Amino acid sequence: MNLILLDPQDTSTQNRVIIRDPRRLRHLKKVHRAEPGTRLTVGLEGGLMGTATLTALDSEHASFTLDALDTPPPAALPVHLVLALPRPRMLARTLEHVTALGVKDITLLHTKRVEKSYWQSPELMPEKIHQHLILGLEQAKDTVLPTVTLRKGFRPFVEDVLPTLLTERRGLLAHPGMANACPCGITSPTLLLIGPEGGFIDWEVERLLGAGCEGMHLGPRILRVETAVTALLARLF
Template sequence: MNLITFEADDLIAPNTLVLRDRRLQHLLGVHKAQVGDSLKVGELGGLMGHGELIALTSDEATLRICLDTPPPAKRDVILVLALPRPKMLKRILQMVVTLGVSELVLINSYRVEKSFWQSPWLSEAAMAEQLRLGLEQAGDTVAPRVSLRPRFKPFVEDDLPALMQGRDGWVAHPVLRQAGATGQPGDITTAPTQRLAPSAAPTLLAIGPEGGFIAYEVEKLQAAGLQCCDLGPRILRVETAVAVALGQLLP
C-alpha cells in the first residue's frame, strides 16, 4: 500500500482520520508504523497529501492529515476488453488503474463464456474493491470509469463510434480468424498489422478474449475505425497482452 485511501466516513473531524480495518492491519504488519510517522494519504475522488500518525493501538490508528496535491493525470486511453475469466479480471482491474487508463469497457465476444457475465466479481462492490487496491498501489485517488457491454454488435454499432471521436483506434489482434470451408470461425489466415508505437494522442485500444476475436468481430471493429496491431510473435495471456499493449503506448 503506497497510498492510504479514505472516504468522508473515515473522518472524525475535518482533518482527523481514523483507520480500523485492513488499512490499520497494513500499517501494523507491513509499515511497522509508529506514532509520529508521516504517511501518504488520499481521499477517494479527491486530493492527496500526508498524514501524521498521532495515535496508534491494536484497534485503531489516528492521523492528522493535510491534503494539498491533485491526483496524477490519467492517460487518455480507453481500453475495450473482452470480458476475461473472473480471476483474471481481478488482476486486470488493478492493472488498468496502475497504468493510468481513463476508461475500461468490458464487452462480450464469441469466445467469452456466458457464465462469466454471472460472476459475482462483476458486482459494483467487488470491482470497486479491486480498483481501490490499484489506486493504493499506484498512488492515485481517481479510478477509471468502468462499464459493461454484454452485447457485442450493439456496442460496436451504437456506442463505439462515439468513443472513437478524436481518437486513434487499435485492435490488438495479429491473426485474423475467419470462416473457411467448414464455415467455422477457427480457420486462420494472417492479417496485415502494424506495431504499436508510443503516443500521447487520445487512444482506444481493443483486446480480445483467450483465443482472440473472430474474423467477424475484427471486421466490425475495423469498420468502426480501428486498425489491427501486432504485439509480437508469442501467444500471450489476456492480462499479459493488456500490460504489453499499454506499455507500448506509453509516450
C-alpha cells in the same frame, strides 16, 4: 499499499481522519509497522495527496492528523480500454494492473469466445470491482477511480456505442496477425480494444475494422490477456 487512500467518509474534522476497516488496519500494522508519530503518504479519494501523522492505532481504528494535502494525483493515460471479459481470476488482476497504470475508462465487453458463465461471477459485483480498483490506486499512489462499464452485447456495442467512442479517439484493435505493429509513444486520445483468450473471431474483427478501428499486433508471441494488456499500455503510452 504505497498510499493510504482515504474515503471521504473517513474524515471526521477538517484535519483529523479516523479509519476503521480491517484491511487498512492490518496493512498499517503488519506492512508499515506503523505506530503513533509515524508519517505516511495519504490521499483523499478523488482528490489531492499529501502526508498525515498517525496519532493512534489499535484493533478497531487508526487516527491521523493531516499535515498537508497539496499534491495532485498522477496524470491519467489518454485511453479508453475496451476489454473482452476475462475469466474471473484474470479479471481481478487485470483491473488492478490497468488501474495502477493510469487507465480511467474501462469497458468490459462480451464476445463470442467469452464464456457466458463469466458474467455471473461475484468478481463483477460492484463492491468487488471497487475493491480491485482501490488496490490499483494504492499501489500506484493515485486517487482517481476508473469508471467501469459492462457491455453484454457485442453487436449493440459496435452499432450503438463504438461510433461515439471513436468520434474523438483513435481506435486501435489489438489482434494477432494484423498487418501493422503496435505504435509507440501515443499522446492523443485512444480507444484500445483487446480480445479474450483465443482472440476475437473473424466476424468480430471485420466489424471492428469496418467501424474505423486500426488493426495492430504485438509480434509473433501469443500472450495471456493480463500480459498483453500491460505490454500494450506500456508500449503505446
